[in-house]
Amino acid sequence: MIGDRPADSAALIAERPVEKPPAVLVKDLDFRYPDGRHALRGVDLTIMTGESIALVGPNGAGKSTLLWHLNGLLPEYAGSTAGHHGGGERVRKRSSQAAVWIDGIELNAKNAAEIRRRVGLVFQDPDDQLFSATVLDDVAFGPLNLGKSQPEARRIAIDCLARVGLADAVDRPPRHLSFGERKRVCVAGVLACDPTVLVLDEPTANLDPRARRQFISLIRSLPATKLIATHDLEMVLELCNRAILLDGGEIVANGLTRNVLGDPLLLEAHGLETPLSVKFGRV
Amino acid sequence: MRLKLAFSGGGDRDEGPLDRLDERALIAFAFGYVILVLATPIGAWRPLAIEAIALAFVAGFAGVSARSLWDRRSGFIITFAFFSIMAATAHPSRRELGLAAVAASLLAKNTLALSAIVALVEIVPFHAILAALARSHAPKMLLSTLMFMDRYIYVLTDELDRMRKARTARTFRGSGRLDYAILTSLLGVLLLRAWERGDRVHAAMAARGWDGVIRTLDRSGKNL
Amino acid sequence: MHIPHGVLSPTTAIVTEVLGAAGLGAGLWALRGKERDRTTARMGMTGAFLFAAQMVNFQLYPLPISGHLLGGVLASVILGPWAGSVVIAAVLIVQCLLFGDGGLDALGANFINMGLIGSVVGRAIYAPLRRAIGGRRGVLLASMAAAWVTVILGATAFAIEFAASGHFQEFVPVLGWMLLVHAGIGVGEALITGGIVRFVLLSRPELLDDETTAAEAAQTPVRRHLQAAVAGLAVACAVAIFLAPFASRFDDGLEWVGQKTGLIEEKPSPIRAPIPDYEFPGVPRYATAAAGLVGTLVVFGVGMALARVFARPIEAAVKEGTPSHAT
Numbered sequence: 045m046i047g048d049r050p051a052d053s054a055a056l057i058a059e060r061p062v063e064k065p066p067a068v069l070v071k072d073l074d075f076r077y078p079d080g081r082h083a084l085r086g087v088d089l090t091i092m093t094g095e096s097i098a099l100v101g102p103n104g105a106g107k108s109t110l111l112w113h114l115n116g117l118l119p120e121y122a123g124s125t126a127g128h129h130g131g132g133e134r135v136r137k138r139s140s141q142a143a144v145w146i147d148g149i150e151l152n153a154k155n156a157a158e159i160r161r162r163v164g165l166v167f168q169d170p171d172d173q174l175f176s177a178t179v180l181d182d183v184a185f186g187p188l189n190l191g192k193s194q195p196e197a198r199r200i201a202i203d204c205l206a207r208v209g210l211a212d213a214v215d216r217p218p219r220h221l222s223f224g225e226r227k228r229v230c231v232a233g234v235l236a237c238d239p240t241v242l243v244l245d246e247p248t249a250n251l252d253p254r255a256r257r258q259f260i261s262l263i264r265s266l267p268a269t270k271l272i273a274t275h276d277l278e279m280v281l282e283l284c285n286r287a288i289l290l291d292g293g294e295i296v297a298n299g300l301t302r303n304v305l306g307d308p309l310l311l312e313a314h315g316l317e318t319p320l321s322v323k324f325g326r327v
Numbered sequence: 328m329r330l331k332l333a334f335s336g337g338g339d340r341d342e343g344p345l346d347r348l349d350e351r352a353l354i355a356f357a358f359g360y361v362i363l364v365l366a367t368p369i370g371a372w373r374p375l376a377i378e379a380i381a382l383a384f385v386a387g388f389a390g391v392s393a394r395s396l397w398d399r400r401s402g403f404i405i406t407f408a409f410f411s412i413m414a415a416t417a418h419p420s421r422r423e424l425g426l427a428a429v430a431a432s433l434l435a436k437n438t439l440a441l442s443a444i445v446a447l448v449e450i451v452p453f454h455a456i457l458a459a460l461a462r463s464h465a466p467k468m469l470l471s472t473l474m475f476m477d478r479y480i481y482v483l484t485d486e487l488d489r490m491r492k493a494r495t496a497r498t499f500r501g502s503g504r505l506d507y508a509i510l511t512s513l514l515g516v517l518l519l520r521a522w523e524r525g526d527r528v529h530a531a532m533a534a535r536g537w538d539g540v541i542r543t544l545d546r547s548g549k550n551l
Numbered sequence: 552m553h554i555p556h557g558v559l560s561p562t563t564a565i566v567t568e569v570l571g572a573a574g575l576g577a578g579l580w581a582l583r584g585k586e587r588d589r590t591t592a593r594m595g596m597t598g599a600f601l602f603a604a605q606m607v608n609f610q611l612y613p614l615p616i617s618g619h620l621l622g623g624v625l626a627s628v629i630l631g632p633w634a635g636s637v638v639i640a641a642v643l644i645v646q647c648l649l650f651g652d653g654g655l656d657a658l659g660a661n662f663i664n665m666g667l668i669g670s671v672v673g674r675a676i677y678a679p680l681r682r683a684i685g686g687r688r689g690v691l692l693a694s695m696a697a698a699w700v701t702v703i704l705g706a707t708a709f710a711i712e713f714a715a716s717g718h719f720q721e722f723v724p725v726l727g728w729m730l731l732v733h734a735g736i737g738v739g740e741a742l743i744t745g746g747i748v749r750f751v752l753l754s755r756p757e758l759l760d761d762e763t764t765a766a767e768a769a770q771t772p773v774r775r776h777l778q779a780a781v782a783g784l785a786v787a788c789a790v791a792i793f794l795a796p797f798a799s800r801f802d803d804g805l806e807w808v809g810q811k812t813g814l815i816e817e818k819p820s821p822i823r824a825p826i827p828d829y830e831f832p833g834v835p836r837y838a839t840a841a842a843g844l845v846g847t848l849v850v851f852g853v854g855m856a857l858a859r860v861f862a863r864p865i866e867a868a869v870k871e872g873t874p875s876h877a878t
Contacts, residue, residue, distance in 0.1 A: 178454065
């Protein structure tokens, strides 16, 4: 295991009260899907405020499962039905104890709402995220759910759309936007909840080069702590100071981006390919 | 297999003066008009003519094109002609008015009612109708189902069309027909994908604080 | 088969709207408190799916009919009866408002014919049959049988609504034609439903297992008996409907009922020469009965063929200690 930050330090930080808790702390996270698939095997992860971290690994490594744990969508949407009067979905009790802290707040059913506000999750397929009839309604969805008043939610939504460069798309239905534009609306919708941690699942997948370039500059311009799950290693080199390699539900490597991505044998062993700019010594 | 989506609404219509009215008033007005038309007795040509002129005036005032009204009407004219003749053969008024007159009034009433609905959806987009209903405390479950449908019908039809093309590309047959087994498995794939998407959409909504209450921005707040 | 604007008489329209609204209200009541669950998104997606699926036309060889999925039973099998009926209501509303398909005054009747009969009565036919046959074969065969029967019942409901709109004399010929056409549509519905259910059972069986076991766990014995009673009644109705044209006094009976209840007003018209009661051509009596028989046989035969895939290997059954999967 490559590591300039041994996994043990995570435990230390959790126990010792520090001035500023890590933005994301994951301790010994273990998860099995109901069909028996063992998706995460004891994952430890610490992300300090302001860091940009890449999460790389082959398909099926458990990247998305890990991301979904960060704001309590897994296991089993426990937060969404907790405290809900009868007739709700069955909440399956799992053996996994609280294993995730965001800004020092433990993720549990009680804190789920607050955690979800702090962790902004951008899905891979924008059509999964943009469900409202118009762009403005979709961006205002988060603020309205957070209890903001109508004019305030509208102001926030317009503001966030301007931040992603889509101020003129306010009244358009999502289906009339290009894929890249829809992707940016998703980011606006997440920014509108004012998250401290931004989690992006495959942000550059299916984007054409120009849209990819725009999207990368957009991500770079955002001040939040970032965790980016991706196959786009060139983007990782540009955006992330640290890279985490996940395979088979375990963290295989965790270190500076140039160390992880500069190890051809390691990358190959886990179904990845050395980025060309590393190969030709541009980085 | 044909895949054709002919929605009314959301056209390139210029904004007319009616757009400033509250959606709920427009909906109530349109529904009231439909009820009035349907309650008009068979063979009462003068009231029907007045209703037709009123509709034409309002539609023209709002900038609804006659073409969009006709497109919708023409799609169902054969089905309705069948219905109206079937209904006219033993209609109580047939003895006084004759078969043709009864069938013609049925057709006229149907056309006016249909056109009023089409004009409504042209003036108020479907999502705005739903938002207005949400503000009027219509049942949440029905409304959210309608909202999801409004948003994802296009997504799913596109998906179906892509799968159909991929399928025909591998089927070497002259006719455009696909076998029953292929069609049902296409639909099966579509259903499973729709479901998986539903779960992801729900997760994305939960991630932004969804608690079952539909909250949308007021359309009237546009001027704020 | 969507009833357009202006076909139903005002009385019939009001009565069916009220009944339909009551049925929808019952469905929404059964679903209360589930707004924040995954169910909501799944219902919306199922609605959008049914909509897309209805764009696909199936040719019913060798008949010159092409049909498409109605989806009441399918929605009911995958979502449960009430959620299924709400989805059908949503589909009908979208079709009425966005596509002009089906009348505003006929929304209630259309919802009764396709939503309530399709999903709720369909479930009542499906559930006991599924339990009786057992296993995944049970899911497949029961959903096909329910699809077939509910289309016939829906067509009958239409004929009744039409007759109640002042066309009592035409009830028998209209019913005859509706049944003849809907025997074909019903077979199509059963085959499409069966094909899709089979596909889901083969690729993601746990989805249907989850839904059905969850629904049944919540069931009380009283409800089971009620369901069985509704199922028996529905099937008896379907049989009776096909045999009805043989009862020669049937139409006169209805007319008698109509006059007694004042729904038919006998207005002797002195001006015109007497017009025969109706000229709407009837269907040969044997045709409907034959169509019913052939339809049932086709659905049964195709169902058995489709279900062959689920015949479990004996070793597997023994290993699990459940020699017969029937529960």
